[in-house]
């Protein structure tokens with residue numbers, strides 16, 4: 205099938221093309237700082253803002269433009285989500301499980317607070333989320349998840365039949381779980397707001413400045429860059445899926461995985477209303493999941509991955525268009541305006557990790573849900589560097605991905621297994 209492309213179609217990130225980045229004031233690289241943060245996404249900037257507000261001198265480095273990584277490429281879904289409900293987390297981790305769930309709820313509240321307190325104009329709306337299931341056995345699983353969430357005070361309910369049709373204009377699903385505490389935002393405008401807040405608090409921001417080496421110098425650190433070296437008391441690595449060879453141990457703990465998104469041209473208001481009457485943030489229950497939403501101009505923004513391992517942008521775009529039509533056949537013929545991809549960081553336990561590694565602070569492993577979590581993680585890591593306790597995720601044992609350097613060889617096998625499971629479940 206030939207995917208219809210809008211006359212203005214370009215491969216590129218819709219959000220980057222519809223936001224004005226905060227103009228960072230160019231300045232010389234400081235020779236000394238209390239803290240150097242590597243990575244200028246949500247996590248790095250949140251940490252920078254927190255530390256600067258606490259009176260610390262902070263330098264943020266990014267190899268590319270600030271926000272070049274996942275923070276301006278994502279779906280903009282603000283989800284209190286850990287891929288497992290509070291009861292499953294408690295079954296796995298005991299009392300720590302409840303604290304992990306509480307952390308993700310706190311992350312959601314934190315993002316809403318930052319947007320309101322920092323007057324960030326990012327089209328944020330508390331839309332709620334809709335977790336959709338294809339299979340016949342789904343309703344029982346969704347009922348159990350709703351009960352789990354209710355047990356910790358999260359409003360969630362299962363919809364089927366007429367109630368399901370009132371949520372989503374699609375016959376592809378057997379049931380859905382509505383969780384009210386979720387929202388949607390414009391990722392790049394949110395990032396621009398965090399950049400503005402970090403700079404206003406006094407952080408020194410340096411795009412196009414890769415950290416090329418970090419070495420111990422007695423009780424301090426030396427961070428090398430092509431523009432000079434910085435002597436610092438602390439280093440925070442906030443590189444998530446884009447970790448390079450700077451600290452190989454951390455790089456081996458996450459599997460960088462491509463995720464792709466297409467955005468259609470704006471839908472006519474009556475079509476937008478028919479496909480997503482309640483404007484929820486949607487995703488389905490497959491291993492190779494689809495996620496979708498409308499943006500503030502009424503475009504259908506539809507994401508997912510065809511398989512694990514490498515996929516070209518055009519192949520991903522065409523796959524996502526076909527997938528979108530499986531959900532919404534009525535969108536056949538709708539033009540695509542943009543297609544892009546980015547990397548998410550998967551961990552072995554599918555949970556984020558943070559703490560200290562050889563004296564270096566780090567936060568990593570968004571597992572595809574980091575708009576709320578990595579923003580909050582940055583804020584909490586900033587507080588931890590200033591002497592407060594670490595987030596509960598620091599108590600999870602860190603584990604390297606087995607055969608990390610051979611992943612191109614084994615990922616296709618895992619991918620085939622996921623595809624088979626997904627087919628069996630529908």
Ligand SMILES: Cc1cc2nc3c(=O)[nH]c(=O)nc-3n(C[C@H](O)[C@H](O)[C@H](O)COP(=O)(O)OP(=O)(O)OC[C@H]3O[C@@H](n4cnc5c(N)ncnc54)[C@H](O)[C@@H]3O)c2cc1C
Pocket residue numbers: 242243244245246247248265266267268269270271272273274275276277278279280281282283413414415416442443444445446447448450463464465507545546547548570571572573574575576577578
């Ligand atoms: C396509 C896609 C869709 C997604 N959708 C959602 C969603 O809807 N909801 C959700 O919650 N999450 C989503 N996510 C995940 C979310 O975007 C990420 O979890 C989050 O943006 C991570 O932020 P971060 O600051 O930790 O990392 P990033 O924003 O990835 O920033 C890391 C930065 O580190 C820099 N860096 C790396 N090495 C160095 C070095 N040596 N020196 C200097 N800089 C360096 C990189 O250049 C990069 O800019 C999605 C991700 C993708 C890719």
